[in-house]
Amino acid sequence: MASGSGSNFEALVAACRGGQLAATVCQLVVNNPGCGAEQRAARLGVPCMLHDHRCYASREALDQALIASFQAAGVELVVMAGWMRIVTQALIDAYPERLINIHPSLLPSFRGAKAIEQALAAGVKLSGCTAHLVSLEVDTGTILVQAAVPVLEADSVASLAARIHAQEHRILPLAVQLAAERLDLV
Ligand code: GAR
Numbered sequence: 001m002a003s004g005s006g007s008n009f010e011a012l013v014a015a016c017r018g019g020q021l022a023a024t025v026c027q028l029v030v031n032n033p034g035c036g037a038e039q040r041a042a043r044l045g046v047p048c049m050l051h052d053h054r055c056y057a058s059r060e061a062l063d064q065a066l067i068a069s070f071q072a073a074g075v076e077l078v079v080m081a082g083w084m085r086i087v088t089q090a091l092i093d094a095y096p097e098r099l100i101n102i103h104p105s106l107l108p109s110f111r112g113a114k115a116i117e118q119a120l121a122a123g124v125k126l127s128g129c130t131a132h133l134v135s136l137e138v139d140t141g142t143i144l145v146q147a148a149v150p151v152l153e154a155d156s157v158a159s160l161a162a163r164i165h166a167q168e169h170r171i172l173p174l175a176v177q178l179a180a181e182r183l184d185l186v
Contacts, residue, residue, distance in 0.1 A: 001029050001066070001083040006037025007165060008081035008102055008172055013044050015173035023176060027073040029066055031085060047073070053085055063091040070094070076185060079176060080134065089136055099134040100179055102172050104164045106130060106146055111139035116161050119151065127151050127160065129168045131175030144175040 002009045009028055015021040028041045028048040041048035049069050056062040067090065070078060080087070080101040092099055105115040107130040110122070119127040128148040135141035147167035151160060 001078065001080045002035070002037035003030065003032050003084040004035055004037065004082045006030075006035065006040040006082065008079075008168055009037050010040045010044065011169035012079060012081065012173060012176065013046060015176075021173045021177055023077075023180070027069065027075060029069060031062075031083075037082070059086060060088045060090055063088045066091060067094045077176065077179060077183075079172065081172065086138060087134060092134055092136060097133060097183055098179060098185075100144065100172075100175055101132055101134045101139070101141070102168050102175075103130050103132070103139050104161065104168065106148060107132060107139055107143060116157050116164065120155065120157065120160060125151050127164065129164050129171060131168075131171050133179065144178045145171040147171050 012021070013025045016023050016025055025046055028037060028046050029051055030038045030048060031051055031053045033050055033052060038048050038050070051062060051065050051069070053062050056065065062085065077098040078095045078100070080099070082102070103115060105119055106126070106128045110118040126148050128146055130143055131145045132143045133141040147170065149163045149167055
């Protein structure tokens with residue numbers, strides 16, 4: 001599931017194709033037409049389905065449509081790889097212990113939107129990223145993997161984001177592996 005540039009989606013595909021992760025990314029869903037993730041899917045040959053949230057009456061209705069897509073594609077585990085919508089209990093219940101989110105902070109610090117801006121504003125010297133199982137309260141749930149990065153004096157949102165992104169691409173495949181092992185999927 002992706003809303004933006006899709007670099008985490010591509011990192012997962014690369015980990016699967018490169019043999020670091022014994023899995024297949026069988027489907028991408030996006031909610032923003034023409035987003036970078038959709039373009040990456042076309043380049044990588046991964047089937048992509050658009051579920052534009054603006055076309056659904058409620059969060060629940062969107063999630064029900066996502067669940068139907070995933071079930072049709074035989075999806076066993078779902079990754080929110082830069083999914084910028086709040087999900088409902090329906091999706092969480094459809095993929096218990098197998099719905100993973102990546103967030104650009106060391107949770108439980110800086111939950112919610114603009115986590116990188118929040119970290120810079122707080123003046124922390126260390127930040128990072130967290131891959132975790134999804135529960136109803138935003139950016140909570142069992143932490144699977146974290147990586148820390150330094151925050152430098154000269155950092156802008158862009159430079160810190162780039163440092164965090166590099167770590168996200170490393171830990172997200174590890175988190176999928178860990179979640180699968182917890183579930184005995186491997
Ligand atoms: C990532 O940094 C991810 O942690 C963040 O969106 C970015 C997506 O980048 N997710 C959130 O903030 C969710 N609350 P990408 O599209 O290049 O993978």
